[in-house]
Amino acid sequence: MAAAETSKLHMQADRPASRRKIAGILAAARAEFFTNGFSATSIEAIAARAEVSKVTVYTWFKDKENLFAEVVQAECAEMRENFVVENLADKNLGDILQIAAQGMLEFLMREEMVRFERILAAEVNRDPKIGEFFLDHGPRTLLGDLTNLLELAVDKGEIVTADVRGSAEMFAGLVMGRMDLFLRYGAKIRLSAQEREQRARRAVDAWMLIHQHNDM
């Protein structure tokens, strides 16, 4: 889980066909790992799904653990790309938070994300670094972005709080409630865009209410 070698550093030749195969293997590995977990996934199944021979998998990836780690890294990278707390300087805090909350709901409720979280946590015992990595590239970053945003708002006097980081966490807690938990255990919750907007609004309103009193 250290430096992110895309594979085995064999990339001297760098043929497009190989690149395609490698991508295919990663995709197949993702699907298998995120469905069956690390232990219950076989390299052979991954090779089969990628329509590639087992040897090819081992040509590009050191071993099973390494392949899993690379899949997680790729997933984290995509995470960062697709979910950003934007700092729209021209909008007021309420609107920014509304957008962030909706994005949060949409992003974290995707079946894909739910499956990812289901599997990943279970591997923390086997390899604690994988948990650290995920936290650093996911929740911590996002919470950090949010905290920065709130700090600006505090400076501008839009909100009042003694513990910005805690307030950011409260925001996330208000938006998600226990929904991520329910989803993780298979509850079938589907929110339409409109329902997400409503839920987000409720959380934002509540949060703003809390943070416009100076007795907190």
Add this chain to the structure above:
Amino acid sequence: MAAAETSKLHMQADRPASRRKIAGILAAARAEFFTNGFSATSIEAIAARAEVSKVTVYTWFKDKENLFAEVVQAECAEMRENFVVENLADKNLGDILQIAAQGMLEFLMREEMVRFERILAAEVNRDPKIGEFFLDHGPRTLLGDLTNLLELAVDKGEIVTADVRGSAEMFAGLVMGRMDLFLRYGAKIRLSAQEREQRARRAVDAWMLIHQHNDM
């Protein structure tokens, strides 16, 4: 995950020594499963830990899946025993919620619970019923208790809310924030009793503030 046969219904003889062994197997299975997950745990390792022969395991438990299911059931049962939202009729809502919030923090932050949640979610793909079972005997029950409590408070005019269930979820969200997530991925967070009290108070205060306005 249907009817909770304690084992294989062989309990005709019902010897105390056997009961002890069965309990030992369950304890060992719990330890192994919650450390390594379902797939990576071997019946042999369980037998060894329980200081029992493999055959004895199969004497009392049908197979690996069944044993896992029984472990989960036992854990859920213990969960219900150890975490109740008490309806203390003589106290005011704020105090009750304060106690509930502290209990929630203490209960959900235990290393044991964290490990349990880490592993269990990963098995939802393999056996969705296990997720349903956990939800029914854990989160849903607790949230239900909390909802009932709040409904009473609404009737008494202590709080205002259009969506009691949603308010209960908000409460849980405010108390936990993203802490359960961070713990699941290995973040080392330890709260003293005093810190738990503070965090709980902050959440309760915020929640009460939200629910004493009728513009929600």
Add this chain to the structure above:
DNA sequence: TTTTAATTGTACGGTATCGTACAATTTGTT
């Protein structure tokens, strides 16, 4: 076209696991 990298199928050694069979022994009940 030649040369080099990549890929494939098959096979293998090593290991691990599940769940069962069997015969021998211990343990508790009546």
Add this chain to the structure above:
DNA sequence: AACAAATTGTACGATACCGTACAATTAAAA
């Protein structure tokens, strides 16, 4: 003491998986 249930160790068949070796083939690069 006599009987039945429970337990144990060992062995077994079946299966699966990891990671590698090897020889043969395909595809791309020079």
